[in-house]
Amino acid sequence: MEKNDQQLFTQLKKLDTEQRNKSTREIDLADSLEIARLINAEDQKVAKEVEKKLEEIAKAIDLVKEAFDAGGRLIYAGAGTSGRLGILDAAECPPTFGSDPSQVIGLIAGGKEAVFEAQENAEDFEENGRQALQEAELSPNDVVCGLAASGRTPYVHGALKEADDMGCYTIFVTTVPGNQITIGVDVLIDIPVGPEVIMGSTRMKSATAQKMVLNMITTGANIRRGKVYENVMVDLQLSNQKLHERSKRILMTFADIDYQEAEKYLKAADGHVKTALLMVLGDIDKKEAQKKLEESNGFIRKALQKINS
Numbered sequence: 001m002e003k004n005d006q007q008l009f010t011q012l013k014k015l016d017t018e019q020r021n022k023s024t025r026e027i028d029l030a031d032s033l034e035i036a037r038l039i040n041a042e043d044q045k046v047a048k049e050v051e052k053k054l055e056e057i058a059k060a061i062d063l064v065k066e067a068f069d070a071g072g073r074l075i076y077a078g079a080g081t082s083g084r085l086g087i088l089d090a091a092e093c094p095p096t097f098g099s100d101p102s103q104v105i106g107l108i109a110g111g112k113e114a115v116f117e118a119q120e121n122a123e124d125f126e127e128n129g130r131q132a133l134q135e136a137e138l139s140p141n142d143v144v145c146g147l148a149a150s151g152r153t154p155y156v157h158g159a160l161k162e163a164d165d166m167g168c169y170t171i172f173v174t175t176v177p178g179n180q181i182t183i184g185v186d187v188l189i190d191i192p193v194g195p196e197v198i199m200g201s202t203r204m205k206s207a208t209a210q211k212m213v214l215n216m217i218t219t220g221a222n223i224r225r226g227k228v229y230e231n232v233m234v235d236l237q238l239s240n241q242k243l244h245e246r247s248k249r250i251l252m253t254f255a256d257i258d259y260q261e262a263e264k265y266l267k268a269a270d271g272h273v274k275t276a277l278l279m280v281l282g283d284i285d286k287k288e289a290q291k292k293l294e295e296s297n298g299f300i301r302k303a304l305q306k307i308n309s
Helices: 003-014 032-051 054-069 080-097 120-124 126-135 154-165 205-223 241-255 259-268 273-282 286-295 300-308
Strands: 074-078 104-108 143-147 169-174 187-190
Touching: 032 054, 032 205, 054 074, 054 143, 054 169, 054 187, 054 205, 074 080, 074 126, 074 154, 074 205, 080 104, 080 143, 080 205, 104 126, 120 154, 126 154, 143 154, 143 205, 154 169, 169 205, 241 259, 241 273, 259 273, 273 286, 273 300, 286 300
Parallel strands: 074 104, 074 143, 143 169, 169 187
Antiparallel strands: none
């Protein structure tokens, strides 16, 4: 065994995600119901661990919100399951919040092919992570969020180092304890979920933890930017029939109008839900609704206060 291989072997041996789970050592003898129970029992532990890092998650939300306000982006960088989770979160932001597709992007070791078919060796080089950010034309206004269950992925470390060199804020989401992390970042969100149900299978608890955190970061940042009214997403894009019908329901819920009226207002607002909502709630035309929204930085509550004052 070569020296570098021995070092990696020793490093992996110590990681929490690479340990055997005492609770599932007889899972190979279990029937289907018991397998489901064992997995579910382990999954229930994840939310409790995430709860311990809410202050760090809040800091990440603030950084991302400020980056968006400055015209910057949130860039996820990960490998394997972690990389796919970043891409998934990025892809879901435009239809959910009406955001520009370039505002949140996901980079994965091995490129697009790795989304569908593992390109495992692509994660082994820091230079690949640096190059990916260079190709993304990284700006100091961007925030880079590294995703690595093990906390050691060279591709992710390279991306975070490139971001730091560019003066970007950095976030690191990992599922091993912070004392196992060897790279410095502005916000470390370590969610030590412990040994996986199946040793080393970080597509399980580790992935669940990371998905929960990413949901909080992008949802929180968009809430703070006026993308939500009360607890309803009102800046969605009408990219399919389901979202078109959901938009009508939003108008009907808040404005107490019928289906045909909702369709009329939505059409008059060129499909922009927040504009349509202000038109009906404030009894104003499209031009005035757009003006009030702009003056209120997109916040429906603030715009209604201006209309009613």
